[in-house]
Amino acid sequence: MTHSFFRKSTLAVALILTGGLLISGASQAQDLQGAGSTFVNPIMTHWTADYQKETGVSINYQPVGSGAGINDLISKSVDFAGSDAPMNAGQLAAAGAPVLHFPDVIGAVPVVYNVDGVPAGINLTGQAVADIFLGRVTKWNDPEITSTNKGINFPDASIFVVHRSDGSGTTGIFTDFLSRVSPDWHDLVGEGTSIKWPAGLGAKGSAGVAGLMRTHPNSIGYVELSYAVQNVIYYAKISNPKGNFVYPTSDSAAAEAANIKIPADFRTYFTNGPSKDGYPISGFSWLIVYQNSANGDKLKKFINWVLTEGQADTTPLDYAPIPDSVKAKELVALNSLK
Amino acid sequence: MSLTTPSPSNQPLTNNLSPVGSPKKVSLTDRTLSQSLDKAYVALLFVASLTILVIVFGLFLQLVISAAPSFKAFGFGFFVKDDWDPGRDIYAARPFILSTLYSSLIALLISVPISIGTAIFLSEICPKWLRTPLSFLVELLAAVPSVVYGLWAIFVMIPLLVTYVETPISNVHWLTKLPLFDMPPNGTDMLAAGLVLAIMVTPYITAVSRDILRAIPRSVREGSYALGSTKWEAINLVVLPFARAGITGGVILGLGRALGETMAVTMVCGNGMGVFRLSLFNQCSTMASVIANDLGDASGVHISALIEIGFVLFIVTMLVNTAARLLIFFTAKDIQGGGKKL
Numbered sequence: 012m013t014h015s016f017f018r019k020s021t022l023a024v025a026l027i028l029t030g031g032l033l034i035s036g037a038s039q040a041q042d043l044q045g046a047g048s049t050f051v052n053p054i055m056t057h058w059t060a061d062y063q064k065e066t067g068v069s070i071n072y073q074p075v076g077s078g079a080g081i082n083d084l085i086s087k088s089v090d091f092a093g094s095d096a097p098m099n100a101g102q103l104a105a106a107g108a109p110v111l112h113f114p115d116v117i118g119a120v121p122v123v124y125n126v127d128g129v130p131a132g133i134n135l136t137g138q139a140v141a142d143i144f145l146g147r148v149t150k151w152n153d154p155e156i157t158s159t160n161k162g163i164n165f166p167d168a169s170i171f172v173v174h175r176s177d178g179s180g181t182t183g184i185f186t187d188f189l190s191r192v193s194p195d196w197h198d199l200v201g202e203g204t205s206i207k208w209p210a211g212l213g214a215k216g217s218a219g220v221a222g223l224m225r226t227h228p229n230s231i232g233y234v235e236l237s238y239a240v241q242n243v244i245y246y247a248k249i250s251n252p253k254g255n256f257v258y259p260t261s262d263s264a265a266a267e268a269a270n271i272k273i274p275a276d277f278r279t280y281f282t283n284g285p286s287k288d289g290y291p292i293s294g295f296s297w298l299i300v301y302q303n304s305a306n307g308d309k310l311k312k313f314i315n316w317v318l319t320e321g322q323a324d325t326t327p328l329d330y331a332p333i334p335d336s337v338k339a340k341e342l343v344a345l346n347s348l349k
Numbered sequence: 350m351s352l353t354t355p356s357p358s359n360q361p362l363t364n365n366l367s368p369v370g371s372p373k374k375v376s377l378t379d380r381t382l383s384q385s386l387d388k389a390y391v392a393l394l395f396v397a398s399l400t401i402l403v404i405v406f407g408l409f410l411q412l413v414i415s416a417a418p419s420f421k422a423f424g425f426g427f428f429v430k431d432d433w434d435p436g437r438d439i440y441a442a443r444p445f446i447l448s449t450l451y452s453s454l455i456a457l458l459i460s461v462p463i464s465i466g467t468a469i470f471l472s473e474i475c476p477k478w479l480r481t482p483l484s485f486l487v488e489l490l491a492a493v494p495s496v497v498y499g500l501w502a503i504f505v506m507i508p509l510l511v512t513y514v515e516t517p518i519s520n521v522h523w524l525t526k527l528p529l530f531d532m533p534p535n536g537t538d539m540l541a542a543g544l545v546l547a548i549m550v551t552p553y554i555t556a557v558s559r560d561i562l563r564a565i566p567r568s569v570r571e572g573s574y575a576l577g578s579t580k581w582e583a584i585n586l587v588v589l590p591f592a593r594a595g596i597t598g599g600v601i602l603g604l605g606r607a608l609g610e611t612m613a614v615t616m617v618c619g620n621g622m623g624v625f626r627l628s629l630f631n632q633c634s635t636m637a638s639v640i641a642n643d644l645g646d647a648s649g650v651h652i653s654a655l656i657e658i659g660f661v662l663f664i665v666t667m668l669v670n671t672a673a674r675l676l677i678f679f680t681a682k683d684i685q686g687g688g689k690k691l
Contacts, residue, residue, distance in 0.1 A: 076645030176620035178646020207434040213620030
């Protein structure tokens with residue numbers, strides 16, 4: 012009895028150990044490791060699958076969040092990070108060696124709402140959005156909202172503001188926009204991937220924001236474009252500096268990025284830009300790598316593929332492609348990756 | 350589900366293999382082999398229990414080391430100030446500490462009477478045919494993942510809460526003057542967090558209390574009935590005092606879960622980062638929810654501040670547990686049979 016028990020448990024231990032070895036062996040078979048932004052995860056999934064089909068190179072991408080991806084890059088546990096915010100000064104210092112930022116897609120951040128009797132596509136000025144999220148415009152029939160929406164009947168109801176509670180690149184783009192259109196937002200709140208919100212309540216992830224908004228009438232919030240489209244949530248046209256109210260689409264996000272001045276390290280937001288047809292709450296997502304990387308060659312080929320063939324996947328997934336002028340500069344910068 | 354029911358005897362097994370009952374033909378080598386195997390067994394158990402100590406100590410050490418930059422930067426202010434601002438890299442955690450304690454208190458206020466009532470019903474009153482399915486349901490509730498409770502709360506509980514509880518309260522003018530209700534109702538708040546926690550800890554407290562009550566010897570109840578007690582008297586004056594220490598243990602277990610619960614609370618608490626308020630309609634953040642929200646995107650001293658919150662949670666949980674143990678010690682001492690339990 013004792014002996015057979017020991018024999019059985021020895022067998023079990025042996026099996027577990029072998030299983031463990033097999034699993035760890037499998038994960039080491041990945042050629043490139045990446046981690047970061049959840050925002051790019053839908054397109055990254057397409058990219059890694061297509062890239063493996065075409066080249067046989069396998070890439071494992073973990074959507075753990077932009078900041079966590081950057082931390083993983085700094086600790087060298089991944090080859091590249093996906094991030095919707097460029098690395099800040101502290102992170103660059105922590106990196107200890109030169110890093111390169113490569114914009115891989117452009118995303119739009121729609122302002123979404125759920126108000127009884129109000130149709131899709133209301134016109135909101137940037138100032139109105141800022142005042143709503145500052146907690147200054149508290150009713151849907153406030154003149155700041157109704158004055159740009161003649162003919163729409165807004166209820167005399169309190170605005171229920173929902174924002175992301177977890178750190179997010181979406182929040183980074185959204186608050187960068189608010190800081191540019193509203194001096195008060197800039198001075199009182201500021202911009203960043205997680206900030207101290209002056210009003211409203213926080214929900215975790217885009218799914219959390221959408222979930223709260225569905226059960227709360229008269230709510231307003233922001234999510235990624237692909238999320239709003241797939242979940243059929245109403246979103247607003249936002250005024251750009253040229254005075255046009257623009258719908259967030261792949262095209263309007265691309266238009267916003269068309270003529271931007273890009274710095275040599277590609278670390279820039281471009282919300283509220285001067286483009287006539289551009290949607291003003293748009294921004295890059297980046298692939299971030301060390302300039303001297305253990306897998307430099309493989310990374311170089313993958314990023315090159317993302318910037319060329321991979322761009323065809325952007326529009327169908329409600330992202331926008333990188334404009335040619337930026338792409339040309341990126342391909343030059345890619346040469347310095349080793 | 351016997352979560353904490355202690356084994357009746359935990360005496361060392363070393364000397365139990367006396368030759369008295371064993372067959373006479375056992376050879377000397379066999380006996381020394383089984384004796385040394387026995388020693389190895391005891392040593393193995395000792396090492397197993399030691400791992401708990403090592404884990405707790407290692408956890409504590411790691412938390413202190415990783416939180417050190419935040420300790421240095423914010424000092425004692427971390428515990429008594431209200432500003433949590435990742436944009437400006439300023440961190441203080443008082444609202445989260447207070448909200449954690451407050452939401453757990455609300456949860457216990459709701460769940461303890463329900464749990465103990467259910468446990469008494471299950472062990473003392475419930476007919477046999479109903480007992481098994483009911484007990485099964487209680488255990489099933491304990492096994493539901495917290496994210497499921499969170500989803501249910503967002504889509505079912507919160508709309509009901511707003512329509513049938515919070516809005517009617519807010520329509521009564523004098524009630525809104527009370528600090529408990531002095532904010533506009535929207536369902537995603539302290540009350541929702543407390544309610545979800547209450548629902549989550551109820552099965553734990555119920556299961557433990559029921560096990561404790563069932564472990565009380567029949568003779569105790571029979572003695573009470575023999576003296577002419579009614580059911581109410583037997584339960585209230587004899588059975589419950591006997592089980593008090595064990596039930597308190599169950600409540601502590603529930604409290605421990607409530608303090609550390611993350612996912613469901615994060616989904617319903619509103620995640621407000623402002624000062625702590627007594628209002629049940631306030632958007633709050635608990636220690637665990639702040640960690641869950643911020644960790645994915647944190648860097649530098651932000652991470653360290655989050656780990657310091659983890660450290661505080663660790664300490665708060667330990668303090669609350671110690672206080673509850675002391676409570677058991679002092680309240681159960683004078684009751685015969687209760688003092689030595691647990």
